Amino acid sequence: MIFNLIYRSLRQHLLATLVTAGSIALASGLLLTVWVVKTQSQAVFAATNSGFDAVLGARGSKLQLVLNAIFHLEASPGNLTAADFEMIRHQREVKIAIPLAVGDNYQGWRIAGTIESLFTDVEYMPGHRYQVGRGERFFQIGKLEAVVGSYAAKKLGWQVGTTFHPSHGLIFNPQAEHHEETYTVVGVLAPTNTPVDRVIWIPLEGVQTMKGHNPLAATELSAVLVQLRAPEAGMMLNLRLNSPGGRLTFAYPIGTIVAELFNKIAWFDQVLTLVAWLVAVVASGSVLVSIYNSMSARARDIAILRALGARRRTVFGAVIGEAAVIGLLGASAGFAVFAGLAGSVAALIQAQTGVVLEPLQWNPVFCWGPAVFVGLCILGGCVPAFKAYRVPVAETIAPVS
Amino acid sequence: MPLLEVKNLIKTYAAPGGNGDGAGAIHRVVEVASFTLEAGEQRALRGESGSGKTTFLHLLAGILAPDSGSILLAGREITQLSEAGRDRQRAESIGYIFQTFNLLQGHTALENVELGMAFGRGVDRAQAGALLQRVGLGDKLGHYPRQLSTGQQQRVAVARALANRPKLVLADEPTGNLDRRNAREALQLIREVCRESGAALLLVSHDERVLAQFEQMQDFMTINRALVTTVA
Numbered sequence: 063m064i065f066n067l068i069y070r071s072l073r074q075h076l077l078a079t080l081v082t083a084g085s086i087a088l089a090s091g092l093l094l095t096v097w098v099v100k101t102q103s104q105a106v107f108a109a110t111n112s113g114f115d116a117v118l119g120a121r122g123s124k125l126q127l128v129l130n131a132i133f134h135l136e137a138s139p140g141n142l143t144a145a146d147f148e149m150i151r152h153q154r155e156v157k158i159a160i161p162l163a164v165g166d167n168y169q170g171w172r173i174a175g176t177i178e179s180l181f182t183d184v185e186y187m188p189g190h191r192y193q194v195g196r197g198e199r200f201f202q203i204g205k206l207e208a209v210v211g212s213y214a215a216k217k218l219g220w221q222v223g224t225t226f227h228p229s230h231g232l233i234f235n236p237q238a239e240h241h242e243e244t245y246t247v248v249g250v251l252a253p254t255n256t257p258v259d260r261v262i263w264i265p266l267e268g269v270q271t272m273k274g275h276n277p278l279a280a281t282e283l284s285a286v287l288v289q290l291r292a293p294e295a296g297m298m299l300n301l302r303l304n305s306p307g308g309r310l311t312f313a314y315p316i317g318t319i320v321a322e323l324f325n326k327i328a329w330f331d332q333v334l335t336l337v338a339w340l341v342a343v344v345a346s347g348s349v350l351v352s353i354y355n356s357m358s359a360r361a362r363d364i365a366i367l368r369a370l371g372a373r374r375r376t377v378f379g380a381v382i383g384e385a386a387v388i389g390l391l392g393a394s395a396g397f398a399v400f401a402g403l404a405g406s407v408a409a410l411i412q413a414q415t416g417v418v419l420e421p422l423q424w425n426p427v428f429c430w431g432p433a434v435f436v437g438l439c440i441l442g443g444c445v446p447a448f449k450a451y452r453v454p455v456a457e458t459i460a461p462v463s
Numbered sequence: 464m465p466l467l468e469v470k471n472l473i474k475t476y477a478a479p480g481g482n483g484d485g486a487g488a489i490h491r492v493v494e495v496a497s498f499t500l501e502a503g504e505q506r507a508l509r510g511e512s513g514s515g516k517t518t519f520l521h522l523l524a525g526i527l528a529p530d531s532g533s534i535l536l537a538g539r540e541i542t543q544l545s546e547a548g549r550d551r552q553r554a555e556s557i558g559y560i561f562q563t564f565n566l567l568q569g570h571t572a573l574e575n576v577e578l579g580m581a582f583g584r585g586v587d588r589a590q591a592g593a594l595l596q597r598v599g600l601g602d603k604l605g606h607y608p609r610q611l612s613t614g615q616q617q618r619v620a621v622a623r624a625l626a627n628r629p630k631l632v633l634a635d636e637p638t639g640n641l642d643r644r645n646a647r648e649a650l651q652l653i654r655e656v657c658r659e660s661g662a663a664l665l666l667v668s669h670d671e672r673v674l675a676q677f678e679q680m681q682d683f684m685t686i687n688r689a690l691v692t693t694v695a
Contacts, residue, residue, distance in 0.1 A: 063581040074569030164540035366565045369526060371554020371627075373547050456521045459565060 067367070067380040068387055075203050075356055079388060082352040083389075086392020089345035090435050091399025094336040097427040098400070100331050102419050104324050108317045110417055112256055113186040114160075116296050116314035118142065118150050118286040118303070124313040125323055131162055131285035132316060133257045133415055135174050137232055138164060138284035139311070146310065150286050155295035158183055160287040163269040166241070168226050170234035171214045173262045175269030178203060184289065186254050194249035198222050199234075201248055203265045209249040213259035213416060217285050220247050228272065241272050257416035288314075345392070346438035353446040365458035366449050378451040385443020386436055393432035464538065466630060466663050467523065469470030469498040473689075474518055475500030492518050494689035495532070502630065505654060505664040507674050512684030516667040519687065520633045523665070524557050537630050554583035558624030558662065560653065562636035564616045566608040572619045573604040579626030594622040598652055614645035618652065625656050631659050634666040638673055650676060 072079045112132055119127040120140025130135040151159040181192040181200045194200065194209065201207035210220055220226075224247040227240040245264055248382040253259055270281065290296050296314040303312035313319050324331075364377050406420035412418050474493040481500060492515040494682060500506060510516035521527040525541050528549070534541040536556060553559075558579070566575050576591040587611055595604055598618040600611075608616050617637065634653060638646035650673055657664040667671070667683065674680050 063586070066581075066693070070567075070569050070574065156527075361571075362565075363567050366567060367578070367582075369553070369559055369565070370578055370623075371550050373550045375547075376582070413504070456518070457524050459526075459561065 064376060064380050064383060067376075067382040071360075071380065071384050072387060074386035078356065079391075082348050082392050083388050083392040083395060086345045086389060086435060086439065087350045087399050089338070089341040090393045090396025090431065091403055092341055093420075093435075094396060094400035094427055094431050095403040095407060096334045096338045097431065098404055098421050098425050099411075099419065100335070101425065102421065102423070103411065103417070104321070106417055106419060107324070107415075108320045110256055111290065112287070113184045114287040114316065115293050116288040116299070116312055116316065118146065118159075118288055119284070119311050119313065121309050121311050124319050127128055127285060127311055127313045127405055128316055128319045129323075131287060131313075131378070133417075134164075134228070134261050135172065135257075135415065141282040142286060142310070144281040144283070145287050147283055150198055150288060152201050153299060154297055155292075156288055157291045158289040160184065160289075161266055161283045162287060163266055163282070164232065164284045165269055166228040166230055166272065167232055167234050168262055169218070171218065171260065171262055173208075173228050173264060175264055176275055177264040177266050180263075180287075181209065181251075186256055186258065192254065192258075193252040195222075195252070198249035201263065201265055203267070205265065206243055206245045206268065206422040207248045207265070208245045209251060209263045210247055211251050211259040211261045211263070211416070212253040213412065214262055215247075215250040223248065224248055226262075243268070243272060254419035255276040255416075259437060260416035276449060283447075292319070309461045342435060342438060346389075346435070346442040347396065348442075349388055349439045350442035350445050352388075353385060353443060354449065355379060357449050360450070361453050361458050364453045365455045368453065368455040369459050373449050377453070378447045381447035381450045382440055382443045385439045385447070389436040389439025390432075392439070393435040396432065396435070397428075465499040466502040466504070466537055467498070467500040467665075468533075468535040469495055469523070470533040471496055472498075472534065473530045474515075474520075474522055474527065475530050476677065482512050491689045493522060493529070493576075493687055495519065495686050496688065498686055500631070500663050500665055501631065503658075503661050503663055504679065505657060505677060506637055506666070506679040506681065507677035508665065508667040508681050508683045508686075509669065509671075509674050510667055510687075511669050514683050515687050516683045516687060517635055519683070520559075520635050520665070520667060523554050523631075524559055550582070554627060556627075556630045558627065558629035558632040559615075560620055560624045560632065560634040560637045562639040564608070564620045564640070566616055566623075567618055571605050571607055572600055572611065572622075575608070575619055576622045576626050579623035583627040591622075591626060594625055595619070597656060598622045612645075613628060614641055614649065617641060617645070617649045621649070621653050621656060625660055625662070628660060629662050632662045632664045636668050636670075638668070638670065643672075646670075646673065 117127050117131045120142060122139025126136050126139050130138045147161050150156060160176055160180045164172060166173040178200050185191055201209050225244050227244055229238055229240045300312055300314050303310050367377055407418040408421050472493060472495040475489045475491045478488040507518055517529065519546050522529050529542055532542065541552060544552060566576065570578065572595055573591055576587045576594055577588065580586050592604060595601060598621055600615060600618055603611060603615065637653060638649050641649055668674055
């Protein structure tokens with residue numbers, strides 16, 4: 063019977079039910095989005111290393127070095143010499159060393175110079191090598207050829223045969239003149255869901271010797287991506303290369319350094335989470351207000367039910383149940399809000415970093431989030447339920463004659 | 464043994480305000496030394512507004528608890544029951560017809576009648592439909608109270624009062640909101656369905672036309688000795 067009462071009441075107060083459930087849905091969607099994006103981005107960013115264990119660069123911030131060389135964000139902290147590359151390449155702990163040179167862009171899309179070995183010898187994820195489409199190939203050293211990351215190619219509308227002129231600098235300036243060299247796309251990388259997807263790759267010497275660049279820096283590198291024979295081997299290199307007074311930085315291990323980034327912006331996470339919780343509390347308050355405001359109109363109905371034999375606990379339970387159902391409806395609709403909101407945020411993150419989040423992947427918040435919302439709504443329903451519990455039947459139901 | 468037996472029933476109310484010394488004034492509203500009603504009997508009580516007859520019915524229904532006294536309904540002492548016990552007793556044994564019908568506006572006619580069963584023996588949709596059929600509303604099962612005339616609303620209220628197969632039906636000015644024709648029909652209907660179901664009927668009214676239709680009629684003032692007095 064109590065379910066019937068709840069259903070009738072929700073139906074009778076349909077507009078208030080929908081508005082309140084809508085506010086719960088927005089709050090729930092916001093909380094789920096903040097939580098999922100926070101936890102998943104931390105995990106995905108920390109795990110993004112494009113198959114490398116460490117990055118060697120000029121003395122400076124390790125985080126800046128990793129952001130520049132792995133995530134293709136930020137500027138390089140400085141340049142390395144060819145000798146530095148040879149030094150790291152011949153360390154017995156090092157399995158593969160890939161040089162990287164940056165400094166040009168095409169309409170804001172970063173152009174990175176490297177060697178073909180990046181595509182042929184490195185697994186960007188265990189068991190996954192870079193691939194290009196049928197009939198396509200990686201660039202050849204010494205030629206004005208380019209291989210384009212899938213996301214950049216899609217956004218630029220590029221395909222094999224497309225030609226372009228690089229522009230100087232990492233940031234696009236429409237007023238700046240572009241380089242004379244004309245590069246031709248010879249391959250589009252299959253999606254890797256890593257920052258590599260946002261990069262236009264050309265042969266290393268292309269960046270180093272492009273007309274307009276400093277000829278004295280023709281052999282310099284921005285960074286060296288390092289794959290170790292064993293991940294723990296990086297400890298010794300870390301001690302040697304990062305010694306005080308040195309001119310090199312060995313960023314190792316990459317995951318830990320990225321985690322530092324999240325530690326630095328933890329306050330932002332906390333603010334977002336706090337806002338989400340505040341919205342949740344306000345939304346549950348709206349349940350209280352919505353039901354409480356209608357209690358005066360409902361008092362007579364409650365008194366009638368009591369006169370028909372309904373117990374106090376029955377009407378108390380009906381109001382609590384109504385609050386719970388509103389919470390449940392809102393939390394369920396919150397998944398739709400979450401899907402839309404998180405999808406947009408994930409697309410934004412992919413556009414800015416190349417890192418792909420999968421917001422719909424299972425996360426424990428999908429269980430405890432809605433449960434908390436239903437709990438808060440029940441809590442909000444307690445006040446009007448108590449009012450319903452205390453409705454004086456005789457005074458409410460009929461004028462005393 | 465009578466169906467209903469009332470002895471030394473007293474109900475007082477604390478009046479709002481006070482007498483100035485901090486103690487509240489207390490008004491005695493009901494003081495019934497003895498009252499009985501036999502099973503299946505139909506009796507009317509005449510009482511003017513403010514005479515305490517609604518309070519008397521509320522006491523009989525267990526909606527209110529008396530200060531003292533005894534109410535035996537079908538051998539069961541209502542005054543000894545907890546509030547939840549009185550609720551259950553009301554749900555199982557008593558039908559109540561109000562002057563203002565007191566139908567739930569968000570429920571259809573059928574659902575309103577089902578509510579009369581819900582807290583007692585349980586909902587029997589077929590019986591609820593049959594009851595509405597009996598009161599002439601077989602074609603209005605899905606109508607909401609706002610879609611029914613006042614006379615039809617009172618018919619729904621009558622069907623609801625009979626829905627839990629009560630032993631006793633209490634009717635408080637059941638025709639007070641109806642015009643003369645509807646009042647006559649409603650009263651006739653109430654008496655008929657009570658007779659058919661074997662339920663006793665206790666009706667209170669101040670309307671002489673209604674009272675005149677009962678073979679058994681009492682003046683409430685003759686059984687309620689309470690004078691509205693300040694006792695403290």
